Amino acid sequence: MRPPPFNDSDRQLPAGKPADTTRLWQPDDAQPVIRRLGPQDSEAIVEHYRRLDENDRYLRFFRIASEASIRSFVEGFDWSRTILVGALVDGVVCGLGEIGWSEASGPFVAEFAISVDRDWRHRGLAGWLMDAACDIAFREGVHAVEVRWLSGNDPVHRLVRRRGGTIQREGSVLLGTFYTDRAARPMYPGLPVQGGAARR
16 A cells, blocks of 8 residues: 555544544545544444454453453543544544553653554554654654563564664563654655654
């Protein structure tokens, strides 16, 4: 897939608006729409997580998350401290980039997580979701992003590397840190550089 065009006129719209007014990117008909998600998208987010198999749930949540724990996780989002950017096809979330921060850290430092449906992997979708989430987060005051992943999760490792991040190991877990100001150019330098990030 080629990088989709960026709809600059919608970039300042808050989460929670209808889907047709919050699109960040509108690719052609064969590609997903990438936009910011809000509370009205909670059920679609739950369904996305439910489609992850046992291994993918372990990589995303660091445990084998049950159906009930997935729903509880989504219902527990504090939307004032969370940025979710989704890739949607016909209203179905097939990829999700999350940035959130704790009250203690404030928005200055946030944490990123990514998940993509199996059928949509290896197409660059995770990179687009990361870039879109970081652009929004930067504008909302996030400057540093941390990412934790299990050893062997090479796609996340590559995402952090391409953002110019530093990586250190904590046993079987790796910790990556990068900045949202795009000092290190992203994979798709044609996308606008403006900015922003998420922990719960």
